[in-house]
Amino acid sequence: MTLLPLQVAAIALIRDRTVLMVTARGREVHYMPGGKIDPGETAAQAAAREAHEEVSLTLDPSALEELFEVRTLAHGQEEGRMVHMRVFRARTDAVPVPSAEVGALHWVTTADADRC
Template sequence: MTSPSPLTEPLKTVGWIHVVDGRLLVVRSRDNDLFFMPGGKLDPGESDEQALVREIEEELGVLLDPATVRPGLVAEAPGHGLDGRLVRMRCLYADLVPGSPEPAPRAEVHELAWVTANDAHRVPPAGRIVLEHLVDAGVLAA
């Protein structure tokens, strides 16, 4: 029996669930038309929690408290612009380190936005799963 090709396995990523006043923080890179969860791919040997803390500092210039990282949900859906390849995004909650600045675009992030369930058209399929989950949990404005 052969193992699946790395290109047929879901792309594993992490995403930060950061909701303020009933709105979810999302980001857009220069080359994208949609907004994504802040986060990204794991480096070899890196845990989901380590990847989240690293990616958020790189992308938004804020520090997450590693002791506060906790599970949210796993969203699996076809990746935007990935020719049908699935993305498996482990979404995690985490608190900012006290005194951390407000999130701001850095690295490949060009723009931040705060979305509600009414903005599902602005996010890729995995993002829609997150929006639905947060609305069902009563955390996100409908």
């Protein structure tokens, strides 16, 4: 049986040549704020919703700029399950605040890529 790929969306908030990443409570792996796209939701709407849920940013989905899509094996899922992640650039001067599900915020550079 072929598993359908997970459809997810994420936010890339870039400032001063760094990008915002988060870690979940009790985890060390960095990831961009984001999550699964809900039924009836566009990828941009999902990215904006997840940004609000994870880092308290209020973003207009129509103002998000799609940067790229990643297609890879899904981490922590059934063997062979794929994830399709659409990444959107967010432009805001608002200060991100971690939610209860987020352990910490990290502004990272390419030197931190091994943590992602």
